[in-house]
Amino acid sequence: MAEGAREAVLLRNITKSFPGVVANDRVTFDLQPGEVHALLGENGAGKTTLMNVLYGLYRPDEGEIWVRGRRVHLRSPRDAIDLGIGMVHQHFKLVAPHGVAENVALGLSGTPFWAPARTVGRQLKELSERYGLPVDPDRRVWELSAGEQQRVEILKALIRGAQVLILDEPTSVLTPQEAGELFKVLGRMKAEGHGVIFISHKLDEVLSVADRITVMRRGRVVGTVRAEETDKAALARMMVGREVVFRLTKKACQPGEAALVVEDLHARTDRGTPALRGISLAVCRGEILGLAGVAGNGQRELVEVLTGLRRPERGRVAILGQDLTRASARRIADAGVAHVPEERIRLGIVPGLSVEENLILKKHHRPPFCRAGGLRLAAVRQFAGRAIEEYRIMTPGPRTPAKLLSGGNIQKLILARELSGNPALVIAAHPTYGLDVGATEQIREILLRQREAGAGILLVSEDLEEIMELADRIAVLFRGEIMGTVLAGEATLEEIGLMMAGERRTVAVGEER
Amino acid sequence: MDWTSWLVGTVSRALAFGVPLLWGTLGEIYAERSGVVNLGVEGMMILGAYAGFAVAQTLGHPGWGLLAAAGVGALAALWHAFLTVTLRANQYVSGLALTLFGLGLAGLLGRGWEGRPLRAPLGAVAVPVLSDVPVLGPMLFRDQTILTYLGLLLAVVLWVVLFRTRWGIAIRSVGESPATADSLGISVARVRYLCVALGGVLAGVGGGYLSVAYRPAWTEGMTAGMGWIVIALTIFSAWDPLQAIWGAFFFGALYHLSFRLQAYVSPELLKMMPYAFAILVLAASGFGRARWRARAPGALGVPYVRGER
Numbered sequence: 063m064a065e066g067a068r069e070a071v072l073l074r075n076i077t078k079s080f081p082g083v084v085a086n087d088r089v090t091f092d093l094q095p096g097e098v099h100a101l102l103g104e105n106g107a108g109k110t111t112l113m114n115v116l117y118g119l120y121r122p123d124e125g126e127i128w129v130r131g132r133r134v135h136l137r138s139p140r141d142a143i144d145l146g147i148g149m150v151h152q153h154f155k156l157v158a159p160h161g162v163a164e165n166v167a168l169g170l171s172g173t174p175f176w177a178p179a180r181t182v183g184r185q186l187k188e189l190s191e192r193y194g195l196p197v198d199p200d201r202r203v204w205e206l207s208a209g210e211q212q213r214v215e216i217l218k219a220l221i222r223g224a225q226v227l228i229l230d231e232p233t234s235v236l237t238p239q240e241a242g243e244l245f246k247v248l249g250r251m252k253a254e255g256h257g258v259i260f261i262s263h264k265l266d267e268v269l270s271v272a273d274r275i276t277v278m279r280r281g282r283v284v285g286t287v288r289a290e291e292t293d294k295a296a297l298a299r300m301m302v303g304r305e306v307v308f309r310l311t312k313k314a315c316q317p318g319e320a321a322l323v324v325e326d327l328h329a330r331t332d333r334g335t336p337a338l339r340g341i342s343l344a345v346c347r348g349e350i351l352g353l354a355g356v357a358g359n360g361q362r363e364l365v366e367v368l369t370g371l372r373r374p375e376r377g378r379v380a381i382l383g384q385d386l387t388r389a390s391a392r393r394i395a396d397a398g399v400a401h402v403p404e405e406r407i408r409l410g411i412v413p414g415l416s417v418e419e420n421l422i423l424k425k426h427h428r429p430p431f432c433r434a435g436g437l438r439l440a441a442v443r444q445f446a447g448r449a450i451e452e453y454r455i456m457t458p459g460p461r462t463p464a465k466l467l468s469g470g471n472i473q474k475l476i477l478a479r480e481l482s483g484n485p486a487l488v489i490a491a492h493p494t495y496g497l498d499v500g501a502t503e504q505i506r507e508i509l510l511r512q513r514e515a516g517a518g519i520l521l522v523s524e525d526l527e528e529i530m531e532l533a534d535r536i537a538v539l540f541r542g543e544i545m546g547t548v549l550a551g552e553a554t555l556e557e558i559g560l561m562m563a564g565e566r567r568t569v570a571v572g573e574e575r
Numbered sequence: 576m577d578w579t580s581w582l583v584g585t586v587s588r589a590l591a592f593g594v595p596l597l598w599g600t601l602g603e604i605y606a607e608r609s610g611v612v613n614l615g616v617e618g619m620m621i622l623g624a625y626a627g628f629a630v631a632q633t634l635g636h637p638g639w640g641l642l643a644a645a646g647v648g649a650l651a652a653l654w655h656a657f658l659t660v661t662l663r664a665n666q667y668v669s670g671l672a673l674t675l676f677g678l679g680l681a682g683l684l685g686r687g688w689e690g691r692p693l694r695a696p697l698g699a700v701a702v703p704v705l706s707d708v709p710v711l712g713p714m715l716f717r718d719q720t721i722l723t724y725l726g727l728l729l730a731v732v733l734w735v736v737l738f739r740t741r742w743g744i745a746i747r748s749v750g751e752s753p754a755t756a757d758s759l760g761i762s763v764a765r766v767r768y769l770c771v772a773l774g775g776v777l778a779g780v781g782g783g784y785l786s787v788a789y790r791p792a793w794t795e796g797m798t799a800g801m802g803w804i805v806i807a808l809t810i811f812s813a814w815d816p817l818q819a820i821w822g823a824f825f826f827g828a829l830y831h832l833s834f835r836l837q838a839y840v841s842p843e844l845l846k847m848m849p850y851a852f853a854i855l856v857l858a859a860s861g862f863g864r865a866r867w868r869a870r871a872p873g874a875l876g877v878p879y880v881r882g883e884r
Contacts, residue, residue: 119758139757139759140761143760155752155758157747157748157751158752159873160747160748168748168755169756170759173741
């Protein structure tokens with residue numbers, strides 16, 4: 063850090079609390095012009111909160127914000143934008159039905175009152191050439207891939223004269239190759255004197271892209287290090303607070319009979335556009351099939367069709383040899399299918415019901431929990447008590463409303479319910495998304511245990527590392543088609559990345575069963 | 576009665592009947608484009624009708640009446656905006672309450688005025704030259720008040736503003752994705768307040784037109800469910816001000832025909848016609864899901880809370 067240099071941004075002793083949690087506890091953070099400063103930490107460490115403070119979305123309870131040597135008070139994002147701070151949120155803030163140029167023109171000062179989109183379109187062309195961010199100003203945002211949408215977000219910030227760019231988990235929606243492209247763009251921005259704050263929980267990419275790394279844990283800064291002076295293990299220790307083992311122990315796969323066979327499945331999105339275009343795959347008992355792919359390539363629709371929440375247009379779904387193509391969610395569940403949904407609070411639990419009620423939801427209507435239309439509370443309590451113990455669900459009590467549990471414990475609750483009665487097929491969508499390292503490890507172990515007990519598992523995840531670690535075979539989904547299936551032991555990250563970007567693998571392996 | 580004069584009369588009255596629907600629909604389109612459903616259109620219209628009549632009668636000029644109608648409509652709409660935008664109350668409940676409140680209040684205040692003709696009604700404007708064209712002249716340009724032409728002009732202006740200006744982008748973005756607009760420093764609350772208030776102004780004028788121009792007198796419940804047709808028309812026109820023109824005048828024609836055909840068909844059946852048609856339109860818009868639903872503003876009916884995704 064050069065002495066006397068004026069920081070692009072200095073956050074000093076920022077404290078921000080929400081009811082029940084201190085999200086930021088006296089956090090100090092600085093950014094120099096022309097550097098990439100990574101903010102590393104687990105989900106819930108307070109990284110995004112800190113950046114929302116810097117972007118004017120939250121007001122800090124205490125602490126000072128300095129921008130280019132001046133103390134500032136940010137009342138709204140507009141103030142932050144005026145000071146040259148731009149933010150690319152993890153969930154893109156774009157108006158999907160609108161065109162790219164309209165999105166960029168929204169709230170942009172200096173555009174003409176009449177036909178602003180046309181003027182902005184011209185400016186966009188210039189900027190996108192200068193920084194190497196190709197994008198067509200006339201396309202509608204919903205037609206764009208996640209990578210393209212991210213470019214729009216970056217251009218939105220640049221056109222507003224952002225000197226400081228905050229990127230919140232920018233690679234979570236990208237293929238490894240797209241991530242490489244993004245890093246090149248960041249290099250160009252650095253050269254032009256922009257400062258970049260790069261939020262992430264992935265150690266490898268932080269080490270490769272950042273100049274300095276600040277690690278946060280539970281709302282506090284653990285330390286700031288230079289990228290060339292640290293390594294993965296040291297960062298992980300700072301991030302988690304203890305040694306982290308990067309390998310899970312996994313027995314060799316012994317595939318048995320087919321748990322799930324899908325043939326030529328077609329389905330549409332809510333918008334009516336094609337989501338699945340002829341999916342064929344099989345999951346055997348005792349194996350984990352990992353389904354990789356960038357978000358929005360049909361994963362959600364596939365899971366919904368398989369669990370009876372969406373009607374397929376054509377194709378066949380057989381579970382344990384039984385044709386269940388258009389069966390209801392209950393019939394599919396009764397056939398022995400467990401569903402760990404992507405949106406765990408919206409689809410996985412009834413937030414207002416108690417833990418014990420949530421635990422019996424799928425079986426509440428039949429013995430032993432129900433007799434002659436009435437619930438048998440003793441049986442419910444007994445079952446819940448065992449489940450809470452076995453799955454180590456941290457809850458004040460069985461009658462606590464499920465919504466008061468932490469994300470990891472909600473997920474364990476869902477697993478406890480879904481896995482009771484030893485299902486033959488488990489469909490798990492993003493099972494560890496947003497969970498801390500401890501809960502993630504526990505949930506991965508539970509899934510592996512289920513695999514050894516003979517269940518077939520379809521694991522849908524955007525986390526390539528997770529898929530590489532857990533899966534026996536990996537299938538890659540792109541625009542509603544399977545680009546190829548590879549054995550996990552033989553797959554390289556690069557190969558999977560190419561398939562995620564739409565390159566078809568000619569020879570499919572492991573398809574025989 | 577020969578055919579031409581029947582046609583001239585029908586079209587001319589259909590236009591006149593379509594005017595309040597057009598004004599109301601244009602207003603509701605703006606409110607809904609910003610993400611706020613206002614089911615209080617019927618209430619705002621009847622309040623506008625009452626205020627318009629009372630003020631025009633007292634001050635002796637229809638202009639003051641219409642201004643009062645606009646003001647009262649805006650006040651009623653601001654109340655809805657306060658409840659739904661600031662307090663984040665349920666938009667449907669608040670809108671229904673506004674309708675019931677408006678009907679009740681206007682009925683109560685209007686007791687003394689019932690049945691008296693307005694001493695200063697808004698007269699028809701004969702457009703020079705055009706009104707002398709045979710057939711088309713009397714059909715379109717002789718019996719209309721200034722509000723017909725203003726309404727048409729307004730539809731065009733509102734379309735241009737919505738789709739070709741900075742304001743339009745802001746309004747549509749707030750209705751589609753308020754979090755996006757917020758993150759770019761646009762005040763979601765301000766845009767919604769303004770759009771809902773504009774909706775109130777236009778609905779108020781639409782109501783005022785009924786008591787000051789169309790049938791210059793005050794009758795309790797004189798809006799006769801037009802506010803509900805407006806809600807249906809907003810969907811029917813796919814939230815597009817230009818398409819609202821066709822919809823409004825089509826329903827105007829239905830209203831008028833329900834009077835005209837009374838000699839031949841049972842009047843009860845005919846009176847039902849506009850509403851039955853509105854139900855049909857809504858049912859049809861539910862079927863063609865991909866086509867219609869895709870165009871409804873994404874955040875319609877959802878209060879915006881910063882920090883929620």
